[in-house]
Amino acid sequence: MKKLFSTFICLFIFLQGFAQFEKTEAEITELMKKIDVAGLAVAVVKNNKLIYNHSFGKKSIENNTMLSNTDIFRIASISKSFAATSIMQLVEAKKLSLDDDFGDLVGFKIRNPKYPEKVITLRMVLSHTSSINDSQGYFNLDVINPAKNENWAKCYTDKSPGTGYLYCNLNFNMVGAVIERITGKRYDSYVKQHILSPLNLYGGYCVDSLDSQRFASLYEYENQSFKLATAAYAPRREELSTYQLGHSTPILSPTGGMKISAVDLAKYMMMHMNYGKLGSTKIISQKSAKQMQTALSDEEGYGLALLNTTNMIDGVPLTGHTGSAYGLYSAMFFDPKEKFGFVMITNGADGKMEKGFRVITRETLRILYQNLIKN
Structure with missing residues (x-):
């Protein structure tokens, strides 16, 4: 009788979840x-387990192919979080x-000319408080190099370094160059060897190192219609053929060029959610993971390439990051204490905003939270 009752309970829970x-x-x-x-791809983690992964809509509008997981x-x-x-x-x-001193790391002088004595540190660059x-x-490091660009001073704001937040893509393309200078390895190779491969994730920054048949086409939304963003997966083979470590890094775009599936991004997210570990695989220490998740700018809640917010899902504290480029909108947000999190990626949508985030992102995560976490 107990066995029958147990089977009934399991069936009830299964049907409820379905x-x-x-x-x-x-x-x-x-x-x-x-x-x-x-198109839209989502993945949900609950109680530290991946419980849901689904794809909706079109992978390619032109070819009428559907998106897959x-x-x-x-x-x-x-x-940016991979760079950090x-x-x-x-x-x-x-x-x-x-x-x-970030200038010592990147190989040329990094100083706000309005505050020449103030050292701009790596921490400031990672937290967007560098000024x-x-x-x-931000696609060429020479723009901020005083020896290469006479207008280099325009790359700095009026704020003193370390005192204010300003989101800046150039920060992270320079961080990628620092990684190359320190390790002697091309940025994409370093990330693959030290993050992707240990976690058994398929992805990368270099287009030609990936299966082009798996790329979801990206679409910019204009005048209530979708326009194919042809530059989204440009291989840039000619530039890569003359690649210089520590200088050509923006070609790979550490600031925005990772290509990965929603489910593999969710696994990477779980590593951060568990403070640097996924299962028995340790990527960074708990101390490092917590540093990344700790806000350095109270108003924005931004740490080291990770953001803290209660505006993504109203009143729910989450840590993560968003993305926006070539018509794509992405989000990776998690609660490291309650052990749940979400990934959503759309390859094209109306980009209207609400409370500092895209409506499509907020609404998607709200639905996932209400149905699969809260309930």
């Missing part, structure tokens, strides 16, 4: 019609310090 998945999929499908979304996306600025994770590995190996801006672009 019903929640169906409800989730119906609500997301309706959301995609309401907001206008090309094995497809990979350029994930934009979530990529790499830096923390080098800190632990005592190859550098977060308080090092550096993207006004001169």
Whole structure:
């Protein structure tokens, strides 16, 4: 009798979970019609386990192919956390310090001309408190090198380094160059060897190192229609053929160029959620992981390539990062204490904003939270 009762309970729980998945999929499908979304991939972690992974909509509008769970996306600025994770590995190996003068690390003078005596540290660069801006672009390190660009001073704001937050992509393309200078390895190779491969994840920064058949096409949303972003997966073979370590790094875009699937990104997220470990695999120490997750700017809640917020899902404290490029919107957010988290990636959507985040991102995570975590 006890065995029968136990079987009944298990069946009840299974059916209840199945019903929640169906409800989730119906609500997301309706959301995609309401907001206008090309395709969307999601993954959910609960109680430290991956419980849900699903793909909706089109992988390619032109070819009328549907998105699948094995497809990979350029994930934009979530990529920054891979650079910061790499830096923390080098800190632990005592190859550098977060308080090092960033100019010494990158190989040319990094000083705000308005505050010439104030050292700009690696920690400031990782937390976007460096006073550096993207006004001169960020795809070439020469823009901020005084020996290469007479307008280098325009790369700095009026704020004193370390006193204010300003999101800056140039910061992380320079961080990638530092990793190359310290390790002697190309940035994408370092990340693959020290993060992706140990975690058994398929992804990378170099287009030609990946299966192009798995790329989800990206679409910019303009005038209520989708336009293919042809530059999203440009291989840049000619530039790579003359690659110089520590200088050509923006070609690989440490600031935004990681390509990975939603489910593998969720596994990477679980490593951070568990303070540097996934199962028995340790990527960084608990101390390093907590440093990355600790806000250095109270107003923005930004740490070292990870953000703390209660605005993604109203009133729910989460840690993670968003991404936006070539029409794609991505998000990776988790609660390291309650051991749940979400990944969502859309390859094209109406990008309207609400409370500092994309509506498609907030609404997707709200549906996942309500149906699969809270309930």
